[in-house]
Amino acid sequence: MIKLFINGYGNIGRRLATACSQDDEIELIGIAKYNNDEKVKEAAQKGYNIFIPENLISNFQKNKINFAGTINDAVTQSDIVIDASKEGLGFKNKTEFYLPLQKKAIFQGGEERHGEYSVANIIHNSRVNYDKVKGLDYVIQGSCNVSGMGRIMQPLIESFGNQIKRYDVILIRRWADLEDTKEVKDSIEWDKQPHHQDDVKDFIPTANLFVDAYKVPSRMMHIHQMSIRFEGKAPTKDKIIEIFQNEFGVSILNSANGTADVRKKALELGFVHGDTNMVHIHNEVTRSQDDVLKIIYSDDQTGMVIPENHLLLQSMLLSRPRNDALKRVDKIFNISKKKKVLEEEFD
Numbered sequence: 001m002i003k004l005f006i007n008g009y010g011n012i013g014r015r016l017a018t019a020c021s022q023d024d025e026i027e028l029i030g031i032a033k034y035n036n037d038e039k040v041k042e043a044a045q046k047g048y049n050i051f052i053p054e055n056l057i058s059n060f061q062k063n064k065i066n067f068a069g070t071i072n073d074a075v076t077q078s079d080i081v082i083d084a085s086k087e088g089l090g091f092k093n094k095t096e097f098y099l100p101l102q103k104k105a106i107f108q109g110g111e112e113r114h115g116e117y118s119v120a121n122i123i124h125n126s127r128v129n130y131d132k133v134k135g136l137d138y139v140i141q142g143s144c145n146v147s148g149m150g151r152i153m154q155p156l157i158e159s160f161g162n163q164i165k166r167y168d169v170i171l172i173r174r175w176a177d178l179e180d181t182k183e184v185k186d187s188i189e190w191d192k193q194p195h196h197q198d199d200v201k202d203f204i205p206t207a208n209l210f211v212d213a214y215k216v217p218s219r220m221m222h223i224h225q226m227s228i229r230f231e232g233k234a235p236t237k238d239k240i241i242e243i244f245q246n247e248f249g250v251s252i253l254n255s256a257n258g259t260a261d262v263r264k265k266a267l268e269l270g271f272v273h274g275d276t277n278m279v280h281i282h283n284e285v286t287r288s289q290d291d292v293l294k295i296i297y298s299d300d301q302t303g304m305v306i307p308e309n310h311l312l313l314q315s316m317l318l319s320r321p322r323n324d325a326l327k328r329v330d331k332i333f334n335i336s337k338k339k340k341v342l343e344e345e346f347d
């Protein structure tokens with residue numbers, strides 16, 4: 001049994017807890033809460049052990065809220081921690097707990113890969129470098145957009161290699177997640193230095209990639225418009241659809257009009273947390289013209305990285321062959337079934 005602690009219980013931590021608590025190979029030691037808010041009740045109702053920082057002990061005791069111990073206790077009991085903390089706190093957690101207690105840890109895409117606050121030397125993308133993270137102690141799971149880009153670029157590289165001259169990605173990002181309480185501002189904002197470009201180059205160093213990112217007032221997923229320039233004529237759309245139709249975690253949708261159609265369908269179909277856990281290529285707006293192929297796909301921001309974290313865990317801790325790890329993830333997240341259903345719904 002893998003003893004796992006999930007440090008953080010926000011959008012990502014909650015989803016990780018749902019999935020990992022259903023895995024009979026994992027003993028979920030518990031989750032961490034840093035604020036005594038309504039999510040504490042939710043975690044308790046779900047039967048998770050709640051671990052808290054030392055400075056919250058008297059607050060929890062005063063309010064007669066049960067907790068299982070401190071963050072330090074939870075890390076001590078675990079084989080590995082998935083750090084799902086608020087962006088930028090991973091480094092502090094690593095130096096305070098994981099390193100002194102000699103525990104492996106997975107960090108999320110909001111953490112630093114380079115410089116003084118770097119938490120790991122590698123960013124994982126299960127489609128590209130699953131084998132390279134086998135047995136490692138500290139790894140960053142690429143963010144949702146970075147995971148999505150790798151999932152689209154790697155099959156293209158395998159089919160067309162040096163014929164690809166460059167990739168230009170326009171990334172349109174949601175302002176907030178569905179569960180976030182923060183205000184969605186009426187503005188379109190640009191990102192002066194999108195991290196996605198360097199992050200993707202971390203696992204596909206040869207990619208001639210340019211990324212521009214804009215944040216728009218929506219809670220419903222991300223859209224990527226990826227323009228791929230070829231040496232000579234670009235492949236036909238039919239060829240591209242053929243390449244992606246059997247890709248794990250990539251669906252091809254014909255009749256969605258926007259990201260909300262996909263998210264609302266996922267909720268209506270009862271997908272856990274409303275997640276599809278995949279990218280969706282929008283066939284109707286994908287085009288090939290002269291030397292440019294334009295692929296438009298939506299990326300399930302909250303759901304994408306949850307199976308990715310699970311695959312990373314299997315690689316770091318069990319060194320399991322990738323195909324076996326994918327089978328296990330498919331059993332837990334029903335990704336192949338969800339893909340089939342979505343493709344039928346948006347035929």
Ligand SMILES: NC(=O)c1ccc[n+]([C@@H]2O[C@H](COP(=O)([O-])OP(=O)(O)OC[C@H]3O[C@@H](n4cnc5c(N)ncnc54)[C@H](OP(=O)(O)O)[C@@H]3O)[C@@H](O)[C@H]2O)c1
Pocket residue numbers: 007008009010011012013032033034035036039084085086087088089093108109110111142143144177301302303305
């Ligand atoms: N949201 C997405 O779609 C998405 C997608 C891919 C990757 N990510 C990345 O995943 C990470 C988490 O994002 P999120 O959206 O889940 O954030 P979030 O909803 O804001 O949740 C952050 C969590 O961190 C907890 N926390 C506070 N201090 C902490 C500490 N020192 N150590 C550990 N946890 C601490 C908070 O506790 P309380 O609940 O008690 O306040 C909260 O549960 C970020 O790096 C983000 O970039 C997010």
